[in-house]
Amino acid sequence: DFQMTQSPSSVSASLGDRVTITCRASQDISSWLAWYQQKPGKAPKLLIYVASTLQSGVPSRFSGSGSGTDFTLTISSLQPEDFATYYCQQANSFPITFGGGTKVEIK
Amino acid sequence: EVQLLESGGGLVQPGGSLRLSCAASGFTFSSYAMSWVRQGPGEGLEWVSGITGSGGSAYYADSVEGRFTISRDNSRNTLYLQMNSLRAGDTAVYYCAKGTQEVGATRLHYWGQGTLVTVSS
Numbered sequence: 001d002f003q004m005t006q007s008p009s010s011v012s013a014s015l016g017d018r019v020t021i022t023c024r025a026s027q028d029i030s031s032w033l034a035w036y037q038q039k040p041g042k043a044p045k046l047l048i049y050v051a052s053t054l055q056s057g058v059p060s061r062f063s064g065s066g067s068g069t070d071f072t073l074t075i076s077s078l079q080p081e082d083f084a085t086y087y088c089q090q091a092n093s094f095p096i097t098f099g100g101g102t103k104v105e106i107k
Numbered sequence: 108e109v110q111l112l113e114s115g116g117g118l119v120q121p122g123g124s125l126r127l128s129c130a131a132s133g134f135t136f137s138s139y140a141m142s143w144v145r146q147g148p149g150e151g152l153e154w155v156s157g158i159t160g161s162g163g164s165a166y167y168a169d170s171v172e173g174r175f176t177i178s179r180d181n182s183r184n185t186l187y188l189q190m191n192s193l194r195a196g197d198t199a200v201y202y203c204a205k206g207t208q209e210v211g212a213t214r215l216h217y218w219g220q221g222t223l224v225t226v227s228s
Contacts (some may be wrong), residue, residue, distance in 0.1 A: 002168075019118055035213035036152075044144075044152065044217035050214075087152050094166035094212045096142065096154040 002090045007101030012107040014049065019075040021072055021102045023088035028068050032092040035045055035073045038101075049091070061063070072075045109133040109217045111203050116222030122141065123193050123226070129186040129203030129219055137161065137181040140206035145199035145224075146223045149175060155201070160209035171197075193226045200224075 003026035013019050023033065031051040036044040046055045048064035051071055061076045075082055083106055089101040115127040127226050129141070142157040156177040157166045165177050176189040186203050204215035
């Protein structure tokens with residue numbers, strides 16, 4: 001199974017800050033990585049897939065990069081609606097696995 | 108418009124059983140793999156089970172293997188999760204989610220609103 005490790009588990013940031021979240025896979029997953037945003041009481045929302053492709057309707061301040069085992073989600077300029085928890089997910093093979101999540105909080 | 112509507116959650120005693128349903132609409136149901144993902148109170152996301160579009164192959168997390176069974180009725184556009192021998196640790200919101208192709212692990216493009224399962228005496 002592919003284990004997914006996210007860091008940090010939480011980050012405090014201010015409006016306009018650049019935020020970077022990392023995700024590491026235990027084995028090579030090529031570019032089969034997705035990122036999700038989840039707000040309290042809501043279902044997760046797909047942001048990015050195949051590591052760097054922005055899902056339709058997602059603001060361009062979100063970007064993803066990486067391949068193999070190391071991946072990054074970047075929010076270039078944090079907006080009020082971006083305070084949420086973010087998860088990575090490997091889509092290489094079953095069983096699907098998620099990272100532990102990164103909570104982006106207001107500083 | 109893609110819609111996924113889960114139902115069947117509730118309170119069940121340890122050792123009991125429950126069957127969740129997910130009614131799908133807005134897409135050709137049989138053409139897409141589907142998954143169940145759960146989230147315990149204050150916890151992260153945990154993939155539980157997935158099934159191919161035809162229903163011919165099913166996959167499970169180790170934590171539920173042998174206790175849960177995923178199935179689908181493509182004539183009714185409905186996904187199921189039969190949960191047996193439930194434990195306190197199975198307490199969670201259960202989401203159904205749509206994949207992006209008929210077979211294989213994929214990103215989960217659409218999610219339902221979730222149904223709460225509480226295992227407690």
